[in-house]
Amino acid sequence: MVWCSSCARHVTGHRPYDSQLCCDRCGKVLEDHNFSTEATFVKNAAGQSQLSGNFVRTIQSEYGASRERLMEKAFDDMRQMKNALNIGESDEIVHVAKRFYGIAVARNFTKGRRTEQVQASCLYLACRQKSKPFLLIDFSNYLNINVYELGAVYLQLCQVLYIADESNVLKQVDPSIFLHKFTDRLLPGGNKKVCDTARDILASMKRDWITTGRKPSGLCGAALYISALTHGLKFSKSDIVKIVHICEATLMKRLIEFENTDSGSLTIEDFMARKKELHEGVAANLPNNGPKVSGMNEVLCKHKDTGKPFACGLCRSCYEEFMTISEGLEGGADPPAFQVAERERMVKASAEENSSVSIITAPC
Template sequence: MSRTNKVSCPSHPDAALIEDYRAGDLVCPECGLVVGDRVVDVGSEWRTFSNDKATSDPSRVGAAENPLLEGSDLTTMIGRSSSDAAFNESGQPKYFNRKQMSSSDRALVNTFKEISNMSDKINLTKTIVDRANLLFKQVHDGRTLKGRSNEAIASACLYIACRQEGVPRTFKEICAVSNVSKKEIGRCFKLILKALETSVDLITTGDFMSRFCSNLGLSNAVQRAATYIARKAVELDMVPGRSPISVAAAAIYMASQASADKKSQKEIGDIAGVADVTIRQSYKLMIKDAAKLFPADFKFVTPIDQLPQM
């Protein structure tokens, strides 16, 4: 029994009604009036209709509905029985569970698990996982990427989902949690965009700056300076043809070298997934006019003329 105040007794409005789950009634404790009947219990069903001794999970509600699978993955399983009525004259069981899932759904479920595992390794949200699952479902149903492995397609779908949700990850970050090469993910990425006629926003240096600086343990002042430096370098067209990731890495290197918390090119490259030589090439283009890049309120520990020259 539990008490609820959702409705009240007309004769005793202040009385806390008692809910009888077995009968589905709401009863007034003062006069015994049944205020409501046929109340549906919305709690979990903890009754099992299979072999109690052999089943450790007492729930019979099954897995959550998945709209991406055929029939929403709603199936019925026949529990084992020791009754004589469940066996024929030869002692064989009369009822069998056929394969409840088609080969197509089985492939989808396995790939969804793979996407979830990859997402867990790089701390992606469920919203991104759901979008990646939907993208893979669309590609799978369209059969437009025949010959490509499901893992490569799943990795590309996860990369696209991150871009579309506004939290882009680099190809190298996706490669690190999958068994697919960067080149293969890039190919699938282009094919999926073309097949689904979808698009992704262009990435900018600001998309990665906060995460890279946080992973490097840099202060907010250095992060703000690096963000400003990268933006100004792009606006002044100092780094033509350079990727936003390499520009962001070079900006972080420049800002950190001018501050008290200096980071090496290797440290930044390991976090950003960029080679040391790539950072040096972008930095070399930016250091020539470094005085134009720093914000006016930046507090220099190392003056601009003493910054590393490449």
């Protein structure tokens, strides 16, 4: 029985052979598609029964039923992974990962690879895009596999999705987003003072170029270790190593690098006073209304269509992101490349000076 809006009642309907379904009372066309949800059989000339018609894929989606089941299972698996890693309560991150996974399936990326590794790579990529404080080693620990094995799948996925060189997706990770997570692991319930001091130490590392080319785990571990000792909390290096998933040698390298900076030789009182002075200086130099006055009129960032630069040759959004990542240009050491070039210049100048002195003092 089907509903006929013209007769305002349910009717049996009449469908001529391979034609449309019509009302048997008024003749109105009720269905213009010619398929049935039930399989029918007819007899051929030899008297054998055979299936009448052909199977067609679902009309609700452009994909078949098996593809829909595959995507639903992948969504459930990634949501279970999200819940196990405590990546928030919302499923927004899973929906983003599902779109990445759908593209990977369409490009046959899942063939020859373990499904859970591809799903973990998609979920980690979504975390990177949404600035979630999770590392690739968190997913490898959940899957009980080597982090380099999962990292290889992740890099291949980025190549397949054509985002390996896309700065909007794979932009530099700010190490400070991991501090709250590591602090909660070290001190159940969290400690705001320890976290704030660790953030200030990490900001000092940024100004001294220690964070350049280094993974966030070691940086956060060193900052958290120094901050905990500063507040009188006795934690060993092995405690920090277990929290941030690095080896003790890496932690020692980060501590030595911070010790060799000007901030590393200060007491906590001097360090906080210097931090306050730097923040006041940066706030005084920030452009308040309109672009900052400078001799540069060309926009050097990717937003070339913004007109005049806001500050330092960057648009407003890129300038604010630069200040967040680098903590500004003031109060820190020179870049490592500049320091190397300066040392080479000084050695060369000293050698030339010594050679000229030896020529002058040489006997006739």
